[in-house]
Amino acid sequence: SRPTGAVSQVWCHLSVQQSHLIYVSGQYSWLRTHMRGLGKFVAHLGDSWQGPSMTRESVRPPAVVRPASTDDADAITAVFLASRAAAMPYLTRLHDDDETRWWLTHVVMPECQVWVAQELDAPQLLGFVAVKDDVLEHLYLSPEHRRRGIGSQLPEQAYRASPDRLTLRVFTRNTDARAFYERHGFQPLDENDGSRNEENEPDMTYGWTRYR
Numbered sequence: 133s134r135p136t137g138a139v140s141q142v143w144c145h146l147s148v149q150q151s152h153l154i155y156v157s158g159q160y161s162w163l164r165t166h167m168r169g170l171g172k173f174v175a176h177l178g179d180s181w182q183g184p185s186m187t188r189e190s191v192r193p194p195a196v197v198r199p200a201s202t203d204d205a206d207a208i209t210a211v212f213l214a215s216r217a218a219a220m221p222y223l224t225r226l227h228d229d230d231e232t233r234w235w236l237t238h239v240v241m242p243e244c245q246v247w248v249a250q251e252l253d254a255p256q257l258l259g260f261v262a263v264k265d266d267v268l269e270h271l272y273l274s275p276e277h278r279r280r281g282i283g284s285q286l287p288e289q290a291y292r293a294s295p296d297r298l299t300l301r302v303f304t305r306n307t308d309a310r311a312f313y314e315r316h317g318f319q320p321l322d323e324n325d326g327s328r329n330e331e332n333e334p335d336m337t338y339g340w341t342r343y344r
Contacts, residue, residue, distance in 0.1 A: 195258055195282045197289050200246040202237070207257035208248065209233040211274050215259075218275035220306055223331055244269055247289045249282050261286040263293040268300040287316045297341045304334040313338050 200208065209232055216223065227235070240246065244262035251258060259273035259282055268290050273283045290298055302309050304323065318338040326332040 195249040205237040215272040266294040299339045
């Protein structure tokens with residue numbers, strides 16, 4: 133028979149609790165069943181998935197960046213000349229190839245920290261960056277290797293060389309370079325009519341600071 137009085141209240145309370153436990157247990161059983169089915173589906177998907185696989189090959193950087201050596205002088209010169217000719221054909225050519233090679237070998241490389249970007253599986257040099265104190269003196273990329281993410285690896289090396297601030301100069305007409313540096317956090321600081329460079333080409337100073 134059903135209890136009465138205080139015993140009845142306790143019995144009702146226990147019945148409610150038991151019903152709640154049965155409900156929760158049922159929900160857990162439903163969830164466990166569906167999670168087991170989801171696990172089988174994911175396992176099957178893993179076996180049959182034909183999309184791009186996240187292997188070590190697919191996440192490799194586009195190039196390796198390493199310190200330059202004197203053996204890189206000719207390749208650095210080739211990148212410098214090709215990049216300027218492609219990006220800034222309006223510049224007056226003031227120095228021939230041999231003079232440019234001498235300047236890069238005996239002035240830029242000894243006075244700056246220079247790194248080169250190189251193909252992962254080939255000796256071809258793709259670009260270089262040169263930093264002197266907190267000035268990004270040069271950043272050039274082989275024209276045929278633009279738009280591959282290689283250029284973005286070179287500013288990262290410059291940030292490590294001068295982690296608090298960097299400045300650089302860029303010709304005003306070189307809008308692609310200006311857009312590139314602005315995407316990497318540089319902001320224009322000043323403009324000049326060209327009287328401070330040997331090409332007499334209007335230029336701009338850009339700056340980057342870690343703490344803005």
